[in-house]
Amino acid sequence: MLRRQDVGHRVVVRRIVGVSQERTLYSDALGELVELTETDLTIATEKGTLRVPLEAVHRAKRVPPARRPPAADVIALELAANDAWPAPIQSRLGSWILRAxxxxxxxxxxxxxxxxxDRPLDAAIDAVTQWYEAHGxxxxxxxxMPLAAPVNAALDERGWTARPLTLVQTARIAPLLTAVPARGDLPPVELADAPGDDWFAMVAEHKGTLPPIAVRILTGVxxxxxxxxxxxxxxxxxxARGAVTGPDRWLGVSLLQTAPAARRRGIAQQVVGGLAQWATQRGSTRAYLQVEERNTAAVALYGRLGFSTHHTYLTREAPAG
Structure with a gap:
């Protein structure tokens, strides 16, 4: 059976799915273990997230990892993404970055x-807790994941919960441009150094009210x-918003949004193509974006454009009180 130390690792789970003619029926699932509680486990498979009650698990074990990027590549991309979404308050805890x-x-x-x-893991979690409490x-x-699997296991022991799994997806820009042919039947993509008031208004429909600190983040690159x-x-x-950051000149695509009446016409693809052309002129060769795994429509769109999952992450929340 799996243990909390297996969170963040690739596993195979054989689960009971029914009974036919007095024979038990099984189904196997292969993926990354993202959560393990006293009642069920959750794995991220190629087809989506699967939650399995422990009482339905016949057998489960860790298996050799699939081909995955080196830890240094994950760290470099995460740091580039941090630069593209700059929190105004940042502190260091060894190599960890505390952001508010x-x-x-x-x-x-x-x-x-x-x-x-730069300290034992339990002490690091205590320091994070104290820092955020000091900032209210x-x-x-x-x-x-799976880079921070030991962190996730330690947070499980402390009762921290997890927000929905986020996919960090990447694509080469050259084939991305080829995947988005120019179309004269669509309105042009206008690229500006600053967002208009209506740009902020449209983003607010998705993100909620944008306080001054949000504007600072969105424009502070x-x-x-x-x-x-x-x-x-x-x-x-x-x-949409595009930002080029990091030594590797990553293009970060964010806040891609299309009005409901204008969807399914290829406009989102045209916008991504416009950002890619802009980034190419600035020396970018690769693009990334972050999307919740449960947002299946967006994941499908990005897949058609050539994006694939580089790694994943979980945002963990400390228990209340």
Missing amino acids: AGNWTGRANSALAVGDP QQPLINAP REIVFAHVRDAHGELIAV
Whole structure:
């Protein structure tokens, strides 16, 4: 049977799915163990997240890892993503980065647990908790998987809960451009150094009210661009944000959003193509984005464009009180 130390590792689970003619029926699931509680386990498979009651588990074991990026590549990408979404308050705990931004988005208000915190793991978690409490915020830890599997296991022992699994997906920009052919039947993608008021309004429909600290995060990157797409009447129908950061010149795609009436026309693909062209002119060769695994429509869209999962992460929440 699996243990909490197996969280973050690749596992195979044989589960009982029924009985036929007095014979027990089984089904096997292969994926990354993302949660293990006293009642069930959750694994991230290629087809999505699967939650299995422990009483239905016939057999489960850790298996050799699938081909995955080196730890150094995961850390480099996470640091580039941190630079592209800059929390105004940041402190170091060894190599970990403690971030606060008035509770606007989990990314900007969680400790990024990559590298060595320069102290025993339990002491590091205590230090994170104290830092966030001093800033009047709930302690959160962003734990990339499987790199931070020991962190996740320790947080399980302390009763920390997990937000939905996030996929960090990447694509080469050259084939990405080929996958988005120019279309004259669609409105053009306008790229601006600063977002318009209607850009902020459209993002707020998805993210909620944007406080001043949110604007600071969204505009606080040196190499950044804001995509606007307007219909024939001048109404904004799609937006996105692109940022180039890190020594490897990663293009970070975020806040891609299309108005409901304008969906399924290829506009989102055109926006990504516009950001990719802009980034190419700045020396970028690779792009990344972050999307919740449960957002199946977005995952499917990005898959059609050539994005695939580089790694995943869990945002962990300290228990209340």
